[in-house]
Amino acid sequence: MTQPQASETRVAKAQAWESHALVAQARGGLQPKTSAIEEAIVTTSEEKKNMSKEESEVFVPRPLWSSKVKYILALMSYLLMPSYLWSFVLQWLHRGGCSFLIVYTLMLFCIGIPLLFLEMAIGQKVQHGSMDLWKSLSPWFGGVGYSIFMVCFITNTYMNLYNSWILFYMSHIFYFTVPWEHCPLRRNSSGFDPECERATSYTYFWYRQTLKASDRIEDGGPLNFSLCMFLFLAWCLICVFMISGIKSFEKILYILVPLPYFITFCFLFRTLPMEGTEYGLKHLLILKVASIYDPTVWSQAGIQVVFDMGLGFGIIVCLASHMPVSNNCLGDAFLMALIKMLTLLFTTPIILSILGFWATITNHRCCEKNTETLTMLVAQGILPPEVQPPDLLDNPTSTYNSWLNSLLPPLRSAVLSKVPECNLQEQFLKIKEGPRFVFLTFTKVISLFPESGFWTVLFFFLLLSLGLCAAVSFILGIIIPLQDTFSFFRRHPRILIVSASMVMFLCSLFFMQPSGIYYFWLLTQYWVPLPIISIIICENLAVAWAYGAKRFLADMMALLSGPICPVCGWLWCYVSPVVLLGLLMAIFVNLSTRPLTYVAWDSNTSSEVVHRYPMWALMLIVGLYIFILIPIPAYFAYCLILGIPMRPTAFPKLSLGSGQPLTDKEVFKNILQGYKTKSLSP
Structure with missing residues (x-):
């Protein structure tokens, strides 16, 4: 053959191979029925092997999860x-106990499961995770994909901070005495200082040693090297886990996901026999x-459900886009909610x-220290002998409180002065929100365990496995x-992963x-819910x-080859929008009526101080929120100016306007038309 003829033959083979791959992908990995058109265009195995490197790169097939189990593990991670x-435990304690669980369950069925199914269905249906995905659903909402990408990008900037803190703490577990076991202000004393126990031992190491935090958000300084x-x-660990995309991520899912459950079981059997656990378990019945x-x-329950289901970040859509279109995503949504x-x-x-x-242990130590102090004051003649405390033996808290309550009111007032x-209840309810309390309280508690070194290692492996799973999932939302x-x-x-x-x-x-x-808390506590709820x-x-909704469910029924409960469409149309708008209004009311505060460490007084964020911090939140959402109204205005209709006439590649899947001829017609358009474009 002449050179032009050979070139035309290679192009025809490449087009045929791409057409065949797209049809197989559209059928969700199912074996297509043999037809005369397919037999005419499918190349033989010998011809595929002879394709040059350039020809094989014309079309890169989309990788799918190796099995349904790995897909479920990826969602769990x-x-x-x-x-x-x-955060769920915190809401349980401060929002009514079982009452919060009831409200949480109702919100889960109103917005959690329906919207999780919605994102899964979109990912499977389009099998695309690009920023242009939402244009195929409605050109007017074409800017949603860009807003999702920017939110995921900003979240990625601080998501891996958790893992850096965990690695920093893990580097200290090999010390003979870990830094958080003793109060840093009493290095030459073996006694117990209630002030140090209440504040300094939990915050001093965190601020001054780990984060090198400043006294205020306005203060600057060099980086913590x-x-x-x-x-x-x-970030190197994340890069290694993702160096080959989802295929390399699959290999570690069997370790990173089951490991936290195994460690949690170990902590369950270890903590149940310990003193004071029954007091904590009583709060389950409130x-x-x-x-x-x-x-x-x-x-609060609605916001908790939104973040528990991972909605709005685009990661569910990305993970589901690597599943066959015939996968039962509605069942997956219920399964993930149940898990x-x-x-x-x-x-x-x-x-x-x-x-x-x-x-309980903290309260015991408080009673013991008070007993020592009162004994000294009585010996010095500052307090009368009638307030001499008894010896504390088996149960210091019970013995001390019984003695204190038996005193006459004037003597009791003199002691408390x-x-x-x-107070055990007040001590228990000092639980605070944020990673600072989780890190410092739990590391302090575990240091009181027998063989504390072993349990400390398990605890940090638990946090690290959960943190790495979350970080890998969020970087997938970018890649x-x-x-x-x-x-x-x-x-x-690989170039993309490393870059x-x-x-x-x-x-x-x-x-x-x-x-x-302080910027980290500003974003996580005050800013993130705003764009996420708006995007959803x-x-x-x-x-x-x-x-x-009816048209979308009809498309999904055609792909899944089975019926879908019409309640999902009713929830999408009427219930979910109203609930989400209510949540958004509640966030705005909370931000406008309550001051934005953060807890800082005052180096002059060696104590925690609550500061208000400056006005420019509030302006930063509002400005960043507007910047993230600008693509949505901008694309909306663009479509109105050009007269682009809101509803597309047909869903690309996978369905017609009536909800029926495209036939092989129609798929090939679209592909060939695309080649003609591409060849005619300059």
Whole structure:
């Protein structure tokens, strides 16, 4: 053959091979029925082997999960973020106990499961995770994908900070005496100082040794070099886990996901026999009926459900896009909700039992210290002999409180004027929100265990496995859209992984400055819920009203070859938008009526101080929120100016306007038309 003829033959073979691969992908990995058209265009195995390197790179097939089990493990690795597990326990204690669980369950069925199914279905249906995905559902909502990408990018800048802190703490477990076992202000004393126990031993090491935090957010300073090294190590681990995309991520799922459950079982059997655990477990039975009528409880439960289900970050869509289109995503949504609920109900008693042990031991030490102080004051003649405390033997708290309550009111007042009151309930309810309390309280408690070194190692491995899973999932939210948008990254995934990890590491250095922890709290506590709820509302409207809930469910029924409960469409159209708008309004009311505060360490007084964020911090939140959402109204205005309709006439590649899947002829017609358009374009 002449050279032009040979070139035309190679192009025809490449087009045929691409067409065949796309049809196989559209059929969800199922074997297509043999037809005359397919037999005419499918190349033989010998011809495939003879294709040159350039011809084989014309089309890169989308990788799918090796098995359904690995897909479920990937979803679990994303949904089991440690900060949200701790937040659920906090809400349980301060929002009514079992009443909060009832409200949480109702919100889970109203918005959690329906919206999780929505994101899973979109990912499977389109099998694309690019920023242009939402244009196929409705051109008017084409900017949603760009907002999702920016939110995921900003979250990635601080997500791996957890792992750097864990690695820093793990570097100290090999010391003969770990730094958090003793109060740093009493290095030459073996006694117990209640002031030190209450504040300094929990915060001094965190601020002054780990984070080198400044006294205020306005104060600057050099980067924490030691913590930067552990941050770099954390990003190196993420890069290794993701060096080959989801295929390399699959290999570690069998270790990272089951490991936290195994360690949690170990802690369950270890903590149940300890003193004070029954006091913590009593809080499982608390039921405050009045909390059910509290709008704050409903708003907090709704926000908790949104983050527990991992909605709005685009990661569910990315993970589901690597599953065949015929996968039962509705069943997966119910399965993941069930796993999440069982995990919360399993970990909550363990955390409460550990906190009960911590509160009991701390209260015992408070009573012992008060006894020493009162004995000294009586010996000095400052207090009368009638207030001489008894000897504390088996149960210091019970003995001390019984003696204190038996005193006459004047004597009792004189005692409390000299020593603090040791109250077990108040000590237990000192539980605070955020990773600072989780790290410091639990490391302090575990240091009181027999063979504490072994349990400390297990505890940090538990946190590290959960933290790495979450970090890998969030970096997938960056990598997969870039690969689906730019063909260069599909052909060179390792370059993308290394480059993305390096960029994220450089951006994370902003939080390594002395005031970086205050920016971290500003984003996690006040900013993140705003764009996430707004994005979920746009996703809901794009499917339920722009594309049409009935039409979307009809498409999914055609792909799944089975019926889908129409309740999902009713929830998408009426219940979920109303609930989400209510949550968004509650967040705005909370931000506008309450001051934005943060807890800092005052180096002059060696104590914790609550500061208000300056006005520019509030402006920073509002400005960043507007910047993230600008693509949505901008794309909306763009479509209105050009007269682009809100609802597409047909779903690309996978379904017609009536909800029926495209036939082989129609798929080939679209592919060939695409080649013609590509060849005619300049």
